[in-house]
Amino acid sequence: MRIIITGGGTGGHLFPGIALAAALRRRFPGCEIMFIGTKRQLDRDALAGLDFRQESITCMGLKGMGLTHRIRSLASLPKAVLEARHLIKQFQPELVFGVGGYVTGPVLLAARLLGVPACIHEQNAIPGLANRLTARFVNKVFVSIPGDYPFPLKKTVVSGNPVRAEILAAAEQKQSQQTADQPFTLLVMGGSLGAHRINMLMLEAMAIIKKQQPVPFRLIHQTGAADAEQVRTGYAAADIEAEVVPFIKDMAAVYAQADLAVARAGATSLAELAVMGLPALLIPYPHAADDHQATNASYYVAGGGARMYREEELNAGRLAAAIMKLAGNANKLAQMGAAMRQMAVPDAAERILADCMELIEK
Structure with missing residues (x-):
């Protein structure tokens, strides 16, 4: 064939x-x-x-x-x-x-x-x-x-x-593992090319979080090639530990570690998040053709697995508050994760x- x-x-x-x-x-x-x-x-x-x-x-x-x-x-x-x-x-x-x-x-x-x-x-x-x-x-x-x-x-x-098969396998493994002793892990990703506005918002938001929520907190941030060095330097200057990479090749391994994602609303990323049962704060790309990312996000928001924030209405303080609210609420994260999984195919x-x-x- x-x-x-x-x-x-x-x-x-x-x-x-x-x-x-x-x-x-x-x-x-x-x-x-x-x-x-x-x-x-x-x-x-x-x-x-x-x-x-x-x-x-x-x-x-x-x-x-x-x-x-x-x-x-x-x-x-x-x-x-x-x-x-x-x-x-x-x-x-x-x-x-x-x-x-x-x-x-x-x-x-x-x-x-x-x-x-x-x-x-x-x-x-x-x-x-x-x-x-x-x-x-x-x-x-x-x-x-x-x-x-x-x-x-x-x-x-x-x-x-x-x-992809490796993400399906990671999803099955994640469901069977107990991760209660692991620190809260936040995954930030702006799609395969990165997202400059999200990168800059996260630098400011993490500085706010560090001052207001001094708890074990792990950050994995995919920036895209253009912003990697600036973001890495910015986190270091604010004394924030973060794994900053331009592009994540092994997404399955990273998804398996994450408790919450901050992401654009590309359809394939959303499908992967759903399969992983990973709740998300979605920031649709405002210049996407026909605003399709916002429409993508709306489906998962309506299903209870995600929350959407319009980029033009979002600032670092609001993003930090949204992250902290979920980071401290294990029950809500579990509910959203289950809702995401319900929408997976x-x-x-x-x-x-x-x-x-x-x-x-x-």
Whole structure:
């Protein structure tokens, strides 16, 4: 069996594709997988060391760009489709699966022209432009959470968001372990690229917390590459112990240690937090397309597993107060953790795979 998975540009697009690839390999050990992504360094880092063929095509995004960029992007589309068509004809897949990002458009269009079955997965509560366009001609559309989507109802399936196997394993292990003797551990993460505003707020908030709550407190902070040194230096100057890293490769190990997360509201991060049963203070990225992160967050807030704070309304004092209130309330953290777990779909990859296999057989 041969499958093409296409997508990229952010970890939120890449990681569900990686999780699906792993599920394929578990079910069909000899399955050949090609990943067609972008040429960005983030894609290369996320896919490094994985045992499947990696290719890229020359294409550009459309949404949120100026007129000149959009004209160039449209002009490059025929070449991108031809490149994708060449890769598909060469690889001869039984299915092409898109996980989002502008790179998926030309690949899925080429699959359609060649008569190869194709599916897409939309992680966010408000679909991206690529998935809105390609949904018209793919065979099936998978979505992460219930909602009102602009997709044909007959081919839309609420599947959940595939989560990597190592995080699923960490979730099972965490539930079986007793951590009462461990210090309260706060995980701060702004997505795969970091979040400057959250980084700066946390520097100020932790200084407030240190003065007001002198209890055992452990901090793990993923900053992104741009802010790592500034944040590390800032914590040191305030005499705050913190593990500061630009990017966390082994998220499973870190999730397993955390009691509370301060995070953006990307769909894949939320799916991972839910599987781990990890309560969260969510600060949606205010410039996300169609404000989709706020809509993502609202689902988990309504379910009782998270609290949301708009970045423009948040200051260090309010963030510090929110952290301290939960850090000192083990019962509330447990309730929120259980609520997050209720919203998790740990078998999302298997659900998607079952429908894909049925499509291939037809």
